[in-house]
Amino acid sequence: MLITRLARPTSVTLRAWPLAVVFFCLYGLLSIANHLAFDTTGYDLGIFEQIVRSYAQFKVPVSELRGPGFVMLGDHFHPILVTLAPLYWFFPSPITLLLAQAALLAVSVVPVTRTAMRLVSPKMGLVIGVAYGLSWGLQTTVDFDFHEVVFAVPLMAFAIERLIRQEWTAAVCWAAPLILVKEDLPLTFAALGGYLVLKGQRRLGGWVAVAGVVSFLVILKILIPAMNPDGEYAFTGNLGQDFSVWDLPGRLVSPDQKLFLLAAVFAPTAFLAVFSPVSLLAVPTLLWRMVSENPSHWSTGFHYGAVLMPIVYLALADTLGNRGLVLPARIRHVVVVICAVTSLAGITAMPLKKVADPAVWQPDPRLATGKRLMEAIPDNATVAATNNLAPQLTDRTTVQLFPHSTTRRTTDAEWVMADTFLSGWPASPEDTAKELRQLRDRNYQLVEEADGFVLLHRTP
Structure with missing residues (x-):
């Protein structure tokens, strides 16, 4: 039974x-x-x-x-x-x-x-x-x-x-x-x-x-x-x-x-x-x-x-x-x-x-650079970030997806944090670089660029 x-x-x-x-x-x-x-x-x-x-x-x-x-x-x-x-x-x-x-x-x-x-x-x-x-x-x-x-x-x-x-x-x-x-x-x-x-x-x-x-x-x-x-x-x-x-x-x-x-x-x-x-x-x-x-x-x-x-x-x-x-x-x-x-x-x-895999747990100098740049963004700020960086910031800021062309929204974030090495969805590295150039031609100032990471800040 x-x-x-x-x-x-x-x-x-x-x-x-x-x-x-x-x-x-x-x-x-x-x-x-x-x-x-x-x-x-x-x-x-x-x-x-x-x-x-x-x-x-x-x-x-x-x-x-x-x-x-x-x-x-x-x-x-x-x-x-x-x-x-x-x-x-x-x-x-x-x-x-x-x-x-x-x-x-x-x-x-x-x-x-x-x-x-x-x-x-x-x-x-x-x-x-x-x-x-x-x-x-x-x-x-x-x-x-x-x-x-x-x-x-x-x-x-x-x-x-x-x-x-x-x-x-x-x-x-x-x-x-x-x-x-x-x-x-x-x-x-x-x-x-x-x-x-x-x-x-x-x-x-x-x-x-x-x-x-x-x-x-x-x-x-x-x-x-x-x-x-x-x-x-x-x-x-x-x-x-x-x-x-x-x-x-x-x-x-x-x-x-x-x-x-x-x-x-x-x-x-x-x-x-x-x-x-x-x-x-x-x-x-x-x-x-x-x-x-x-x-x-x-x-x-x-x-x-x-x-x-x-x-x-x-x-x-x-x-x-x-x-x-x-x-x-x-x-x-x-x-x-x-x-x-x-x-x-x-x-x-x-x-x-x-x-x-021991390599997974080894410190990566490039990632350390990305973390250092993100630390410059103040809490409660509005940030536009590439797909791989967004979850690094969602706990303390309001995050939008970057490039903005993928979400059909106007760029209005105070900060932009991008990984130009990121490939695949939602945009190619070329498209990301293109939109970053467009922002710098407008009212965004380069704060720092290092190891493929770019941090921009909107000027008044």
Whole structure:
């Protein structure tokens, strides 16, 4: 019986907490290393710090990086970020957000490992927990700034643990805050309702499914447009101008990167995760990503895979622990070996390997120059900064994105702090240098230029 399988001594599961502490340290070190190396960005760490800073000041969440007075609840719906405000009162720094992210992701290791140890075996469950903590979806999330979806990861993990335990009400309580994390996640909450219906909990499941769908529609059609300056949900364009339901089958398989995404999600579990009904919870996230015309949504980079990881690894544990699905012991061991290999690959080929690289922690004279120039900017000033310098300043100044041509706003900042070596989004080094020259021809005076960093100050 399922209850019997879950009733093993809880002392075994205490191993999950030390594992979570280890991953918190790894995630935190990676995030801090990136930030100290100017490898975090205004889009998105700077934006999220401006949001949390607004909440901490009891203001509407505004981001000047996103646009003049831009209310961010009209961009994405993430009121759960208000819970970070108390931390920010005591530690007003972007590192606060990075460590909060590390903690949220690390805590999710506990229910995944605990469930795997109970359903499979203590040793094999521990391997699954390590593989989960090193999964590409979590590592790429940690490696790319901070994002609100990290709140969804532990919520999903604890909710699914309760689903597997058949503690239906507790599962719903854990999953309900997903509605406050991001506008697409009410559909995942609705999918959880579908899972409950499949398990015979028709009344509860029906109410959850309806609540999820209604919340999704209210957020997308009413709340976000009401706070958006254009009165719309800005990301509908990711579907393309001429999208119809008849395009759906083709969109799901073309281009080939979408099939690679599916393989990347399920291959670390030897595709056994698909045999668990838990994997149904991944459908909403996978569906919107594969229907989108934005290539970033098909990739295994950025933060888009985070919410899928607890679903997939808990689905694997559910499959391996399902006595109704006859799996020879040899197959079970092969699957765990695959997880172990995935873990090794996660150490050697993924972002966490940077933590063990001594060069990452060596002082960089060029970065020291950049920090020295930024120290000349007074607190509470208005600064236009390039993408990599913005999160270095958002904790004590009002930061706009530079070059301003990327945000179609007039340059009105008191200070301009630019890294002319920065390449890629949102502007090339040539475009950055061009706008700096234009500013110097107008009313901005050069304060200092060194090692590719330029500091300008607006003259009266």
